[in-house]
Amino acid sequence: MRNLLRDSRLRRIGLLHGRCVLLFVLLSCPTPDFHAAAQQQTPSPQTDSPSQEPSGEMAVKDEAATTKMAEAAQFRVNVRLVLARVVVRDSDGNAVGNLRKEDFELFDNGKSQVISNFDVEHLSSSQFQPASVRGTTEVQPGSPKPAERPALDPAFPARYVAYLFDDLHLTFESVSRVRDAAEHRIDRMNPGERIGIFSTSGLTVADFTDDRAKLHEALKRLGPRPSKGGEINKCPDINLYLADLIINKNDPEAQQTAVNEYVNCSAGMTTAAPANVAMNANSLVRGLAMQVLQVEGQDSRTAIAVLKDAVRRVSAMPGQRTLVLVSPGFVTPELQYDYNEAIDRALRAQVIINSLDARGLYVIIPFGDASERGKPDVDVAGQPFTPSSHAALDMQKASAESEIMATLANATGGIFFHNNNDMDEGFRRVGEAPETYYLLGFTPANLKPDGKYHSLRVALKVHGKYDLQARRGYYAPHHAMSDAEQDKREIEDEVLSMEELHDLPVALHTQFFKASDDSAKLTVLARVDVKRLRYKQADDRNQNDLTVVTAVFDRNGNFLQANQKVVQMRWRSETLQNKLASGITLTTHFDVKPGHYLVRVVARDTEQKLMSAENGTVEIP
Numbered sequence: 001m002r003n004l005l006r007d008s009r010l011r012r013i014g015l016l017h018g019r020c021v022l023l024f025v026l027l028s029c030p031t032p033d034f035h036a037a038a039q040q041q042t043p044s045p046q047t048d049s050p051s052q053e054p055s056g057e058m059a060v061k062d063e064a065a066t067t068k069m070a071e072a073a074q075f076r077v078n079v080r081l082v083l084a085r086v087v088v089r090d091s092d093g094n095a096v097g098n099l100r101k102e103d104f105e106l107f108d109n110g111k112s113q114v115i116s117n118f119d120v121e122h123l124s125s126s127q128f129q130p131a132s133v134r135g136t137t138e139v140q141p142g143s144p145k146p147a148e149r150p151a152l153d154p155a156f157p158a159r160y161v162a163y164l165f166d167d168l169h170l171t172f173e174s175v176s177r178v179r180d181a182a183e184h185r186i187d188r189m190n191p192g193e194r195i196g197i198f199s200t201s202g203l204t205v206a207d208f209t210d211d212r213a214k215l216h217e218a219l220k221r222l223g224p225r226p227s228k229g230g231e232i233n234k235c236p237d238i239n240l241y242l243a244d245l246i247i248n249k250n251d252p253e254a255q256q257t258a259v260n261e262y263v264n265c266s267a268g269m270t271t272a273a274p275a276n277v278a279m280n281a282n283s284l285v286r287g288l289a290m291q292v293l294q295v296e297g298q299d300s301r302t303a304i305a306v307l308k309d310a311v312r313r314v315s316a317m318p319g320q321r322t323l324v325l326v327s328p329g330f331v332t333p334e335l336q337y338d339y340n341e342a343i344d345r346a347l348r349a350q351v352i353i354n355s356l357d358a359r360g361l362y363v364i365i366p367f368g369d370a371s372e373r374g375k376p377d378v379d380v381a382g383q384p385f386t387p388s389s390h391a392a393l394d395m396q397k398a399s400a401e402s403e404i405m406a407t408l409a410n411a412t413g414g415i416f417f418h419n420n421n422d423m424d425e426g427f428r429r430v431g432e433a434p435e436t437y438y439l440l441g442f443t444p445a446n447l448k449p450d451g452k453y454h455s456l457r458v459a460l461k462v463h464g465k466y467d468l469q470a471r472r473g474y475y476a477p478h479h480a481m482s483d484a485e486q487d488k489r490e491i492e493d494e495v496l497s498m499e500e501l502h503d504l505p506v507a508l509h510t511q512f513f514k515a516s517d518d519s520a521k522l523t524v525l526a527r528v529d530v531k532r533l534r535y536k537q538a539d540d541r542n543q544n545d546l547t548v549v550t551a552v553f554d555r556n557g558n559f560l561q562a563n564q565k566v567v568q569m570r571w572r573s574e575t576l577q578n579k580l581a582s583g584i585t586l587t588t589h590f591d592v593k594p595g596h597y598l599v600r601v602v603a604r605d606t607e608q609k610l611m612s613a614e615n616g617t618v619e620i621p
Helices: 172-187 212-220 240-247 252-265 274-315 336-348 390-412 423-430 483-495 573-579
Strands: 058-063 082-089 104-108 117-122 159-165 193-199 206-209 320-327 351-357 436-442 453-460 467-469 473-475 506-516 519-528 536-538 541-553 559-571 584-592 595-605 611-620
Touching: 082 104, 082 336, 082 453, 104 436, 159 274, 172 212, 172 423, 193 212, 193 274, 206 212, 240 252, 240 274, 240 390, 252 274, 274 320, 274 336, 274 351, 320 390, 336 351, 336 390, 336 453, 336 473, 351 390, 351 423, 453 467, 483 541, 483 595, 483 611, 506 595, 506 611, 519 541, 519 595, 519 611, 541 584, 559 573, 559 584
Parallel strands: 159 193, 159 320, 320 351
Antiparallel strands: 058 559, 082 436, 082 467, 104 453, 117 436, 193 206, 453 473, 506 519, 519 584, 536 541, 541 559, 541 595, 595 611
């Protein structure tokens, strides 16, 4: 799975509701930006290479560790690979895990594609548990040799679940239901889990933690946070769905329905004849619809923006990752590109999005309930009568609000829990990952970077009654990605994975020295057997470049620091054969406090583009 691309960058976003903005700080937590530091040529220290290394045969570009927040970054689509996560279920709803690449067909805009990448993933609770550190040593003051001590594994988390509550659209009634169910879910969280609480308003936030008290406290702050949409004149009562039909889609039936309602609701507000009222109704309706699009549409735009940043946030965690959208649903006028961008980011970061409909089991009451003004279709003189009604539009609106949640879940291999009042069961199911999913990748032929939408269809060649969940399309990129950008992203992606790879001969070792009770120096050594690498012959030298990234995470999996070294090797043949039998050792130092840490070293060469990834855990008392 190492070739799956994972967008690891975060950005700050402002939540605009016509009121004071709140920076969604925790969605912009420090993440690896290994190329942010200016590259500089530095002399190779003794710990960066063997003492017998001849001058001029190896150079090390050392990029300083970074802990600053990543700046705003535009998401880039890899034009060479399009991914589709597919969950296949049988007639009983069980995931099917014994299919092969030959059993699938994939179509891009109706044209059959060659499936170039195929992976089947069987998830288990222990899959992403890191191995214990190899040979952790503590350097004692005055000791000529470091004292060996047993390796410790502080049971770092295997799964991260981000709950994103859409408090911009939740009602008081639905907040109460989902809050209670979320409380029960937190009480039952597993030791290997970390849970984060986020909201689309940005006013309810708890970063990933296993501290139940902090999570419960965050849920207590959860409440409806609607925009000023409720202040808009409700005669006629134009919602965002209806406004979208009137303005963006120029739907004459929707326009007439709003006109008819205006004539009906304004009957007691004016002495003018209905026919005269109707003459000015069209312009009034369009003006009001435009206002609704601007004001209430901001909530949808903000919700999608926060969703994308929530995907970024959970993408930065090293392990199995799930994002749960808890919402009554919302309409997304002209936002298809934006939420497809979130889907693409989730797919490349191996983030599964599950959705829970906070409305539960609901029905549409024709013409509203007893508390609402009746909304009959009125046959107004001079106005064409259409069969559309608010009752029919309300049903369409409810369906449109659910569509975004169904699309997010289906496209990323998640589940959509809806039409069910058992919120405890809902939170149990959306907190889990599918037992098995398939990841299909293909390279579109002659794909133009024009930003256009491409429809996708995944089908099975095998016979039987199966249900397939897969993304329905993707957008072409706006610009092409260079080979350098591609290599950079793949390295960053692998740092944020928990899998271990052993394609290159790299070994990990750590040491630490406590300078005081509250500070320590953590040293990470990566030893590379350079004789086993392949080299390009040029200028009577064996040439290859090796990129080594060392990253440190805390016990909750939050990224702390990283350092990148680019080793430019230009060995003479006699050096390789006679003087480098023990390999070279790259040393990286980190200033840390006592605690539990996850250390990850990722190495990649330029000649074969092979990669190794080693995990280690260390406790500094």
